[in-house]
Amino acid sequence: MTTPSDLRVGSALAAQTNDTSITQVFRYSAATWNTHRIHYDKEYALKEGYPDVLVQSHLHGAFLTKYCTDWAGRAARLTDLSLRVRRFAVAGETLSIAGTVRAVRAGEERRALVDLDLVETRGSDGETCVEASATVEVPRSWIGEGVLP
């Protein structure tokens, strides 16, 4: 993703996709000591009414975090991320994240705060898996002319 230079309310950020896999879901469970069977035991997942093992809610959060930090780069800082899981995603699903600038606010000194709306959708049917919002502190020079008071 490119560094923004003319951010305004309504600006769309480039989309990012994550191709999940059973291996990734297992490795994420291992790295976080997440022993919930729904992430590695397909038989258990079927018993719970799901078609396969599920992507962890925190892995959804990690994808959203990466989306924000990739976009923001070193000159900016992710300060807040809120997410709500709306639908499950199974391992193997391709998840796409899209972001839009909801608001731009003045920050301290030569900084500004950019509020983002984020949506993560699953590739198999286009349904929303996660709705999220984030705040990123950015250099004021990123903000389009006349946007800030």
Added chain:
Amino acid sequence: MAVDDAVRTALEREVGVEHEELLGEISATLTRRYAAAVGDSDPLYHDAAYAKSLGYANVVAPANFLPGVICWSEGAPYDRLREDGTEADTHLPGVPAKGVRVMGGGEEMHFTRPVVAGTVVSRRTVLLDVTPRDSKQGLMLVARYQDEYVDERGQELLRSVRTVLLR
């Protein structure tokens, strides 16, 4: 067994009770593994020399690393696992050891300071509230836990409110 009024009552007794836990020193291997599992190759998370060139003492953890780690101990013995595989004794104060299925429902995180490998982290946890909700499978409880992560100097690193669904 599923959630019922007894489970709800037990959880409601836990509302407002603060728990503090020393999580330990954040190792570079753990944070690197976390970033690798996510598929994030940012050198800030993997390359100590690069991180030091930016002024950090070591590699930095991805922002949601701390709440992403479910268990910070060596792990519970098998007879302390719930049917769903989650550990009965960790990080969900008020949730019974048996008979309750646990799912993550979302999280609100505020990232106060970067978490650098070598930092010693503690966590304060409090159950904020419990709300009953009807679901297709019957009664569900929505519990909201607040976690505050601090370093060895007591400086806040991250605070979050996580939503946990109990069925």
